[in-house]
Amino acid sequence: MSTLRIRRICGAISLALATAAPLFAQASDLPTASPESVGVDSRPLVQLSQMIRKENLDVRSFLVVKDGKLIYERYSKGLTRNHNYELYSITKNVTALAAGVLVDEGKSKLDEKVAPILARVRPDLEKALADKQAIELWHVLSMSTGLFYDFKPTDDPIYYGAPDRLKLAAETTPKVAPGTAFDYTDVNPILASATLGADAGMPLQDFAEARLFKPMGMTHYAWERADERGLVSSGWGLRLRAVDMAKLGQLVLTGGRWEGRQIVSQAWVRTMTAPTSAPWYGYYWWINDIVATEPETHAMGFKGQFIVVLPERNAVVVMTSMLPIEGGLRESQNVLAIRRMVNDYVLPALDNQAHAKPTPASRKALTRELELASQHQGRAGAPADPTDTPKL
Structure with missing residues (x-):
């Protein structure tokens, strides 16, 4: 058996565990579950991954959390849950x-x-x-x-x-x-x-x-990237795993609570995500700029890093990527991409409860697609800096 085939089999096993076996989640991480177990149709999520591969997009991680459970965890380039990413803004x-x-x-x-x-x-x-x-x-x-x-x-x-x-x-x-x-x-x-x-x-x-x-x-x-006096910027330099980005989204979704502990007050979360100097901007959090049809707040980083919080769906979406930056602050190509992914694929998956029935075929389709995704390289759409390399 070839080395590549062994790697793919191992990758498929780990991906299957991540999407369908909460028992194997790290104690410090979000519990995992299959999409259908929380009323989510996995087929649009499979289609999302297929679209990313077909268009050869450099999407390095894409996660969906529903009801506090990690139900979709897609990595490319052989990356794993423990890789961290430069988050920029x-x-x-x-x-x-x-x-x-x-x-x-x-x-x-x-x-x-x-x-x-x-x-x-x-x-x-x-x-x-x-x-x-x-x-x-x-x-x-x-x-x-x-x-x-x-x-x-x-x-x-x-x-x-x-x-x-x-x-x-x-x-x-x-x-x-x-x-x-x-x-x-x-x-x-x-x-x-x-x-x-x-x-x-x-x-x-x-x-x-x-x-x-x-x-x-x-x-x-x-x-990282402190100056010679030790001052970090609050605008770039932080590196987190995608699953920890999802935790931040979950923190905002639950009004500042994490595992029964109030990390930051509910009053602050409301204040932080309310319009201030612009209708679509609070205190460093963006408002209703990804989904316009229902309440939504999100974090956005240069080159395509996102945490999208969907209160009415009790859901969080995370993406790390290297997508094009052209188009301006709110209309850059990577912003248009996440809008399309959330509105055309994630929301239909969350909406389609009537078809959210677990079957051997649906489980096989998701596992197979995540296996293919794990080896997909994607074409970087933005100039790469050394900090853009994922790290363990």
Whole structure:
């Protein structure tokens, strides 16, 4: 028997266990179940995977959680559950959850002035922060600080190798009054990281580990790309497994509760996912921009990373990928792709309860398709950076 055939058989066994045998799930991970056991028709999910292969899309993981159970777990390129991924702007969404814990504990306030806090921890930046005294934490979290930063240079230092990102952010120029306009700029998550870290009395990544990652049983996580002063950005650099991304979606879905423990308050989850500076944007969470026909909130990362929360379906959808970035912030090709996948495949699977009957044929079809998917390579639709390589 060939080595490739052995690998495929082993892959099929592991995929079958992941989709149909809760007994084998790690204790710290979501319980697994077959789609039909929770009233989901697996056929549209098989069709989704077939479409991804047919169009040769570089979709590295695609997960569906229903009623708190992981019912669909698709990986490509030989990847496994324990690989983690650079999440890009989903780092912001985790930051918003950490901010909620700090607000709940009274360590942060949405109306606190950011500049005085930063000047206390960085007296050398007091002069640069002088024209930013009106900026409050809620402006930072809602992308409405009114600050301008020139992102035109190639290999912009704010992303690549800046020795002091906070200095770059502090020296930006106010363009409009805070709170008057939505402007998606990655200056804001730098201010967020520094401010929330100061409020927490520790680096933000350490606070998130202690209050989010460990209590939720996450593993293989890393918050990378800190500058020379040790400051991580709240806008990129976080690496999580797809299954841990799903846990974050489940946390939002359940109003901040995880396995009976209130990680962040229900009040904060409502506030975080309500419109602020734009009808489709809360505190780093997007609103009804993937599904327009029912309540939905989601996290979105550059090149095609998504956590989509569907409250009316009690469901969460996760994708990591390398899909095209052309088209603009809300209409990029990867956004159009996740809209299509959720609306044309996932929602029909969730809706079609009358046909959600487990049969040997349906189980065989799903297992076979996941086996084929596991070896699919896909064609990257976006330029790859070293950080885009999945890691164990």
